[in-house]
Amino acid sequence: MPGCTIKTAPRFTLNLSLTNPTFRLPDLYSTAKLFGFGLKIFHPWNNHEVDKEEDDEVSERETWEFVHSGRSAFVIIGFTDEDGREVRDLERCLRYCRQLGERCIMIKSIHQLFHHAPTLPKLHEHLEQTKRNDVHLWKPDNEEKGSFAFDVQRIGKRRSQSATRTIVESFAYMAMTTPIRMKDPEVLYTYFEEYEDAQAQERAQLLSGQLEQTRLDIPFASEKDKKVVQIDYEEGKFVGGGNLGFLRQIYFGRLVCEGSARLLIKKFEVKERAFYGNTSMESEMSLLMAGQTLSSAGKSVYDPFAGTGSLLYTCAHWGSMVIGSDIDGRQMRGKDASGPGVFRAATKYGLRNRILDCLTFDVTRNGWRRGGLFDAIITDPPYGVRAGAKRLGRNEKNGRMQKDEPVLMPDGTYSHLQPGYIPVSRPYEMTDLVYDLVLFGRWMLVPGGRLVFFLPTVTEDWDDLDVPVVQGMKEIKFCSGSSQDFGRWSRRLITMEKTDSETYPRPDFLPVEMEKVPGHHNFPQRFMEGFDPRPRPGQANESA
Amino acid sequence: MVRLITHNMLTCHVKNCTKDNFPLVFENVELEVRPAEANLDFIKRFIPKLEWDALVQTARSIGEDSLPEQMPEDKATLESEEFLQKLHHVLMEIHVEEGQMKCRGCGHIYPISTGIPNMLLAEHEVGR
């Protein structure tokens, strides 16, 4: 099998995590970009012949929507080179697969696809027809020493030994000459049956706008769906145990690799960490964000609202040199007397050397000497009610004006030079913060550098226009974008890229007026008030 | 921490302080030298962002004089492993754990404690 180039470009099945499906495409495409290959993506339930040119741009967009909806755990991919041509060299494809498996948080496993079909007889029909041509696919690399095993998985289905045996036996025509070895086989043939329940179908229709309402509390859409699905293999039907849903698709192939990046979710689990705070973000999200920065050895990444450092560790894990700053130094230090928590946690991960430094400062009053310092900026700005973002300066809305001169104490010393002096700070309005962040990114990033941040927003008020549009910065977005939904509010992952090599000015961090009041405006207050709808234009505005 | 690479990126940012605000001067420092695995690619990519004179001057002020007064002009020397290793040592392995950084322009003192510098400004030092 190594080194052979087959007539049609190899295709691969990705088995993806079902949680947070709107993060799949950014995860896959960022990894492809990092390693310098292109992805072609195919609908897993589309049963055209794989070598047929069925994928014009429209259908790729539809496939994106489908993957984004999370309706299926599977997607089928191929690879393209820098000229957009499909990569046919199998070894090269397998290398790309391993790179995806090592980096993509959403990938559970990757399989070289032999064929997929809606039923088992259809699958066999195709495999038997193509057996002569594709015989090299079936064989272990070393036939003498080789061994194989079958892995039958039925997604959305109860385990049944007899059904598994029936399935394995139905592949007898493959006439394997090598021994079966269940433990560490050289080749693992993988057979997935994917079922879909009516509920999932409804949910997907709801997401894609085909349905306006759903009855998600009712497990099945109709009495008919509840019936046991009786299918007989010889008749092309499935028998037994089928009370969970309909057979959607069968994928048959061989395992290329497991998704090893998923193991990092456990490694960076907040509770496993030497040091964490109340607002440390869950590790899966911080890994997904780090992926968006295209972090790798030799790059520099900065978090201007570093907090307890969650995002620094995951970027450093991929090789970046990281810097964090926060207006609240206590967050980085923690309470332990044995030294700053952010350094202790980094040491535990073996990443201490990749933390360049952590600094206490307000990013709106930053001491950066010049722009263009970083390859990426990553941040999860604070938005909780008590832990909302702060900036230096006095809140003059409370009636007291900001002082322009230092305050001389009765003993002849200045107040700001006293030990324990804490400078005054005021709330940093979310609209201003997000706008400043984009301008800051434009100033501070190298050309092609990325700004990656979480944006909390009131779901009902969200609009694509909420992400500031400025020259030189472009949002990288798939479908409706990536978000974690919590009902009335959600957290959206925003990825932007600096598109040109212009030198932009240092932002002035002055308040902004946006044409539309964004969904993140006054977020901490609205969070506290339970997200009551805003008065619509024309209605009386009490606060005016 | 406070490595010289970070120091080289920082300037005084007190309101209206625009003269002699870089580099900040180290005072009363406690140093630690911690050997670190070298990432020469990172160092190489960072060279264009360095202020060389400030780096040499600051390194000498804390007793580190391995760097030449002038940045090597020819690319071969600049990107040689020997030179990058030297730079790696100065930029990445020397840590200022305690002490302060003082602005020569306005006199503001940025204290460093357990490796974390406090770059916050007093009320009268920030603009509106």
Ligand SMILES: [Zn+2]
């Ligand atoms: Zn100054």
